[in-house]
Amino acid sequence: MKRFLLRFNWLSFVSMLALITIGAFVLASAGAARGGVFASHWKSMLGTAAVGLVFYFVLAFLDYRTVMDWIAYPGFGFALFLLVAVLLVGTTQFGGRRWLWFFQPSEISKLFVILCLAQLFGAEGELFRGQYGFRGFLAAGGLIAVPCLLILLEPDLGTTLTLVPALLVMLLVAGVWRKGLVVLLAAGAVAATAVLGAVYEAERPGTSPERRAAILRYVPLREHQVSRVKTFLFPERDGLDSGYNLRQATMTIGSGGLVGKGYGKGEAIRRELMPAMGVMNDFIFCVWAEEMGYLKGSLALLALYGLLCVSTAWTALVAGDGRGRLLAFGIATLVFAHVYVNIGMSIGLVPITGLPLPFLSLGRTFLVTVMCGLGLVQSVSLHREEKE
Amino acid sequence: MKNDTVIVRLVSFALVTVTFGIGLTVLAVRLKGEQVDRVAEHRQEMDSQSSRRVLTAGPRGAIYDRHGVALAVNRLSLCIELHPEAFRPTAKGQTTASNIAAALESLAAVIGRPPKTTPEALARHLKISLARPLKVWEELSEEELARFCEHAREHPGFVCVSEYERTYPQGSLAAHLIGRVGREEIRTVAGGPRMNYIEKDLKGREGLELQYDEYLRSMPGEDLLVVDARGFATRRETLKRASAGCDLRLTLDVRLQRLVEHELDGCVGACVAIDPRDGSVLASASAPTFDPNACVPVFPKKTFRKLSEDPRKPLLNRATAGQYAPGSTFKPVTALAGLRNGWNAATEHLCTGVYEYGDMRVRCARTWGHGELDLPHALRESCNPYFCNLGMKTGIAALKAAAEDFGLGRRTGIDFPTDAAGTVPDPEWKLAHCREPWYPGDLAQMAIGQGLLLVTPLQMARVVGAIGTGRLATPRLNAAMPAQDRPLPFAKAALGSVREGMRMVVDGGTGRKAGEGVDACVIGKTGTAEVGAGANRHKNTWFLAYATPNPTSAETTPLALAMVIEHGESGGGTTAPKVAAVLRGFYNREEATE
Structure with missing residues (x-):
């Protein structure tokens, strides 16, 4: 028991509980302001968190190696099946076909892809044991590409944007074709710059429509994605479309000031200055930042997320084997990417994309997914000595 | 691994x-930039986005006569307003406009007449003032209101409100005096807070409504609309309630005004009656007239065209803006000018029935002449040769000075927008305006109130009042305005002999009909001005009266009254009886209590 208490990653667990509590509070405030069905969402989120905790502890006490042996590959297959199913029979909401029955397969698939990758490169006696050269990279690329493409087809750019960094970190840590990856990353950065430059040139004031069309023909983005990039590049320009969301979000956050307007006193949501649904989801951070201000709100929240991510990564450092390390890094990076993209998009750092903020956004699938992931990482922490 | x-x-x-x-630090730094460094900017932006300021109008002040009889008040007009926020699209394919159109159609069936809004006006309203309600039905009748209330529950988003509308309870009475109103955006105070919307308020366009517009107009209030992201109102607050404008009490006496208008009915002409002691205008009428209620809330184009194209010019306020040759009513002024310049009232002059100067001949009313006349008798008979002679002896400078001492040739100073100055000609004036030299005949004509001389009925009422009291009062309509007058620079004896002459006018002279049966002491002067040329030649007939009440009179107010009737026969025959009727109505007890 003492060993258990010592090995349990208390920091990660406590920061997670703290974030869940904050999530319940901020959803209660936003819901009260919205009224109607929204008023009770915080309760259902707490209920979901309770279910998530059950998963968390079950996964934490089971040996993660057993779990991964059992479910890593079948789970991946299952995730692919769900992603195809959602494309065929899913429900459309907010411009994306993302819903299957009561959950979003793309959220669950994040966990399964990470598990599969960790299993592939971390398990002993597996195919790519030892040195993972270009062959390993190809295998990993194939593995990642299928779900990512399926998610992109929904379309859900945000999920892909957060999954890719997590997988990249895992590949780098696993030592899969390191040199090639670095080159690839550099190439990706160049490509991204080129795309940004092209969109900038196309949307710059004074560009003729013909020239714009000619440029955009070579840019691999859809029209709505182009408009988001455009908003990112020229936030002040288009006031009513996607730029509007950004402007409202930044204004809401900024108006909170150093100490905020007080819990339950956020004006943006009460005056309906923010889109109603988005404010409970993708823009929930705005509510928190407006009500609690910079110090108690933004900084405290960032510190908690930092604590969660770093303590999760700490598990990777002390993990007993490669699988555990990859899993911990993967989950830590996934959470971090969500935090960075979600908060970054509401202040114009990142193009606007639909993406939940872990523990705060109203999104049950993602909450359970993240808690399962953290439960597995806790298992890594608890079971680290056995095969030393 | x-x-x-x-x-x-x-x-x-x-x-x-x-x-x-690094990632979290970048976020923290950027968040500090927004939340700490730019907080004021963001807060201001939020305030400006979420609220709209509206300048609202309140009720306009009322206008009463001297006894408190309402002449212009506000009535409540029932309207149905539409609140756009109740028609947000809830399902796919809906728009606010389509929701409203459907609701309007349904409500139109209930009320029984189509809304006054066109789809274009609706679209415009939704575009520029989405946060504000829009009036869709105005002037709801009781029955329509009942029908609306019965079905109001099925039509959320429609509210019945009452709006102030100007109304004139006395109808056409004193229409020219009161004037009319239009609607105009409230003028904002420079330097005040910026308003997003400005309501329209009643604005005086003519008459007293224009003269006292600032006074009657409401003090605007201020509403705050809190709006959501789409611009729909979510909350309304009244920051400052609009307060009613001040009420205006006039010097006008509705009873006398009614008597005067009754006498003018059917004629073309005007009549002004003032209290000579303080210049209070007791009645001021112009005929023909119109009903100002016809131009509320807007002057219908058809009505306006009909009125403005009428050859009798019903829109013209003849009492203050009608310029007429005074005819013989000017003779008292000529007489006083002569007396001030050495003319002797008692000296008798021979009237042969015609006055000749060079090749000019001025005929007297009596073909064979009046024989020997002194001044009072010359006034009594309104003898043209006597006054031509007097005028020629006095000279244009003295005559003009006397006319100007009576306030002729310039504005009376009445608190009213139209206040014509008239004309008191002299050689320079004639040269400048007619490009003709001054002939002696012009002076002779002027002495008997003809030729280039022009006066308004208001000016002449003031003149006769001044002769009666010896002081020239400034006419006024607002009872709260202090009375102003100045003494007439004429000798008492001179005024006395002119009054004597004017007494004789009524007492068996040309204006004997003006005093018939009047329970007051009346002096006066007739006037018959021949104007126009050729087929249009006609007579404008005048009567000036100064009446002081007897102890038995119903009223204790003296009256100075000037009445002119266009296309009359003679001052004594056409106008004097009408003046008598007015005076009888005003002073005689049995008629006053009728």
Whole structure:
């Protein structure tokens, strides 16, 4: 028991509980302001968190190696099946076909892809044991590409944007074709710059429509994605479309000031200055930042997320084997990417994309997914000595 | 992986942690920029986005006569307003406009007449003032209101409100005096808070409504509309309630005004009656007239065209803006000018029935002449040769000075927008305006109130009042305005003999009909001005009266009254009886109590 208490990653667990509590509070405030069905969402989120905790502890006490042996590959297959199913029979909401029955397969698939990758490169006696050269990279690329493409087809750019960094970190840590990856990353950065430059040139004031069309023909983005990039590049320009969301979000956050307007006193949501649904989801951070201000709100929240991510990564450092390390890094990076993209998009750092903020956004699938992931990482922490 | 050294593990942990740290620091710095450095900017932006200020109008002040009889008041007009926020699209394919159109159609069936809004006006309203209600039905009748209330529950978003509308309870009475109103955006105070919307308020366009517009107009209030992201109102607050404008009490006496208008009915002409002691205008009428209620809330184009194209000019306020030759009513002024310049009232002059100067001949009313006349008798008979002679002896400068002492040739100073100055000609004036030299005949004509001389009925009422009291009062309509007058620079004896002449006018002279049966002491002067040329030649007939009440009179107010009737026969025959009727109505007890 003492060993258990010592090995349990208390920091990660406590920061997670703290974030869940904050999530319940901020959803209660936003819901009260919205009224109607929204008023009770915080309760259902707490209920979901309770279910998530059950998963968390079950996964934490089971040996993660057993779990991964059992479910890593079948789970991946299952995730692919769900992603195809959602494309065929899913429900459309907010411009994306993302819903299957009561959950979003793309959220669950994040966990399964990470598990599969960790299993592939971390398990002993597996195919790519030892040195993972270009062959390993190809295998990993194939593995990642299928779900990512399926998610992109929904379309859900945000999920892909957060999954890719997590997988990249895992590949780098696993030592899969390191040199090639670095080159690839550099190439990706160049490509991204080129795309940004092209969109900038196309949307710059004074560009003729013909020239714009000619440029955009070579840019691999859809029209709505182009408009988001455009908003990112020229936030002040288009006031009513996607730029509007950004402007409202930044204004809401900024108006909170150093100490905020007080819990339950956020004006943006009460005056309906923010889109109603988005404010409970993708823009929930705005509510928190407006009500609690910079110090108690933004900084405290960032510190908690930092604590969660770093303590999760700490598990990777002390993990007993490669699988555990990859899993911990993967989950830590996934959470971090969500935090960075979600908060970054509401202040114009990142193009606007639909993406939940872990523990705060109203999104049950993602909450359970993240808690399962953290439960597995806790298992890594608890079971680290056995095969030393 | 198993072979990874501790160093590799540590490095990868450090790299990942540092990446997290950098990312979170970037977020923290950017958030500080928005939340700490630019907080004022963001707060201002939020305030401006979420609220709209509206300048609202209140009720306009009322206008009463001297006894408190309402002449212009506000009535409540029932309207149905539409609140756009109740028609937000809820399902796919709906728009606010389509929701409203459907609701309007349904409500139109209930009320029984189509809304006054066109789809274009509706679209415009939704575009520029989405946060504000829109009036869709105005002037709801009781029955329509009942029908609306019965079905109001099925039509959320429609509210019945009452709006102030100007109304004139006395109808056409004193229409020219009161004037009319239009609607105009409230004028904002410079330097005040910026308003997003400005309501329209009643604005005086003519008459007293224009003269006292600032006074009657309401003090605007201020509403705050809190709006959501789409611009729909979510809350309304009244920051400042609009307060009613001040009420205006006039010097006008509705009873006398009614008597005067009754006498003018059917004629073309005007009549002004003032209290000579303080210049209070007791009645001021112009005929023909119109009903100002016809131009509320807007002057219908058809009505306006009909009125403005009428050859009898019903829109013209003849009492203050009608300029007429005074005819013989000017003779008292000529007489006083002569008396001030050495003319002797008692000296008798011979009237042969015609006055000749060079090749000019001025005929007297009596073909064979009046024989020997002194001044009072000359006034009594309104003898043209006597006054031509007097005028020629007095000279234009003295005559003009006397006319100007009576306030002729310039504005009376009445608190009213139209206040014509008239004309008192002299050689320079004639040269400048007619490009003709001054002939002696012009002076002779002027002495008997003809030729280039022009006066308004208001000016003449003032003249006769001044002769009666010896002081020239400034006419006024607002009872709260202090009375102003100045003494007439004429000798008492001179005024006395002119009054004597004017007494004789009524007492068996040309204006004997003006005093018939009047329970007051009346002096006066007739006037018959021949104007126009050729087929249009006609007579404008005048009567000036100064009446002082007897102890038995119903009223204790003296009256100075000037009445002119266009296309009359003679001052004594056409106008004097009408004046008598007015005076009888005003002073005689039995008629006053009728």
